Amino acid sequence: xxxxxxxxxxxxxxxxxxxAAHANALGQALQQVGAATKAAWATGEPADALANAVPYxxxxxxxxxxxxxxxxxxxxxxxTSPANQGKLAAMRFFFHYELPKIGAWLxxxxxxxxxxxxxAEDAF
Numbered sequence: 001x002x003x004x005x006x007x008x009x010x011x012x013x014x015x016x017x018x019x020a021a022h023a024n025a026l027g028q029a030l031q032q033v034g035a036a037t038k039a040a041w042a043t044g045e046p047a048d049a050l051a052n053a054v055p056y057x058x059x060x061x062x063x064x065x066x067x068x069x070x071x072x073x074x075x076x077x078x079x080t081s082p083a084n085q086g087k088l089a090a091m092r093f094f095f096h097y098e099l100p101k102i103g104a105w106l107x108x109x110x111x112x113x114x115x116x117x118x119x120a121e122d123a124f
Contacts, residue, residue, distance in 0.1 A: 055105035
């Protein structure tokens with residue numbers, strides 16, 4: 001259901017030249033989250049899937065925030081008032097500085113990295 005809603009926003013935004021690159025970036029992020037979800041659950045073992053729950057939630061949350069920012073970008077009127085320019089600048093900032101972080105977070109999820117899960121509790 002969430003993916004369908006995100007994709008609907010992407011479809012609307014991709015038609016606007018000023019938002020098309022952001023729409024594509026969100027589409028890639030949605031695909032990355034989906035692939036990482038499948039990879040994390042590939043063994044069918046909840047412990048394997050949940051071993052990297054924190055970076056997964058960070059990436060998932062950033063993907064959702066990018067979706068919200070893209071929706072904001074779609075709602076901004078065409079006038080060039082400072083407030084509207086500020087909203088668009090905040091959206092661009094998020095897409096340029098924050099959304100790319102999901103790749104690092106999802107890397108450990110996709111590989112089901114066990115570094116933290118296998119470390120003895122008293123080692124922390």
